[in-house]
Amino acid sequence: MSIHQNKAEMIITLLKALDEITLDDPDTINLFAAYLYTPDPNIGSYLDKLRHYSGLTSPNKNELADAGNLLEQIAVLTFNGLQGVTSIKSFRSAGPQYDLLVSGDGLEWPYFTKLLYMQGVQRDIVIEAKCTKEKVSDQIFARLCSLMEINLFNCAGLGLFFTLNGATGFPDHEATTRQKKIGDARLRQVLFHARTGKSIIVFDKNDIFQLDKPATLIQLLIRKIRDIEQLSGLPTQSCDLPKEIDLPSHLGNIIGNTLDTR
């Protein structure tokens, strides 16, 4: 007799299985991640609308406001596809306005936070959606640092910006050379991580447009969190590449992988 399980039971079994494997291998994690992040069926149509707005060369005030709402809706849909979420909120508190606060109290959540290098009981995620033509400035980045350290000190372990154009100082997708200096919001990110152990990461439109595929949310988060310490100087590689490869030619050639030549 077969013992088939419903979706929730299957996820718990797979997460327990992940705990049994003594290996931190991207291919294995990707297999599991596909079951932790199952995109909301509606996210594709919202991403299409965002593509329209991001293609506008000079959006007016109303279009920017609509795109801002859209980015917040995409953030909600994204976390609606993440298994184990038991709390998803957006409100103006006695203090600041929160675009989105997400947490989980179920069995899945500790596995998820472990994959994301989150520490101890600080298991909540705070999300800011910033739909601006400009990149997110150091000043705006610093505001989220402050929220996490002053308002959400005990609960929040991960901050996440949903943006169109990223944040200042982060490696550029168009750059032809590897970034070897850090400054602006990127420097703030590194200093905040060094001081608190907490990560604040930035999704730009290239990242967001991948969120309609299983596993991508987990893969992007892991890659970006890891890069806060690695400082590779490169933008986050697409999730179409199951492994991140960044090797000089004398190493890349021997395993037959494509190289990042920057």
Place this chain on the structure above:
Amino acid sequence: MTQLATDNYLDFLNALQKKKLSTKFRSANAKFMPHELATSLGLTLPQAHAILVLLTSLKLCESRLLIYHLCSDPPVTSIPFGIGFPPLPWTCPECGAILNSYDEMTFDLLALPKEPIEFT
């Protein structure tokens, strides 16, 4: 035959379980499901899943996610394991019902080894 050093990946396996696994994975055209593996080797269900998923990620097995619907006892279809759950809305190939949630569906794993494996 591929040798898999289980101490590097699956350190819960004892010598007898490794021997039984090697015997099972030596036979041609073998198919494995987690609950069968768990019962025959005295493993927990997650441990059996861990073995099959690891072999899949190491490309030693090809695995399928079996999809069951209320309308039928046997699985109604399967998709490759590792690409997530079937996207919604999902149409049952057996009864034609269009499902907008996973409530009526259940799942299992089926692994097909690509070559004989020795667990060392």
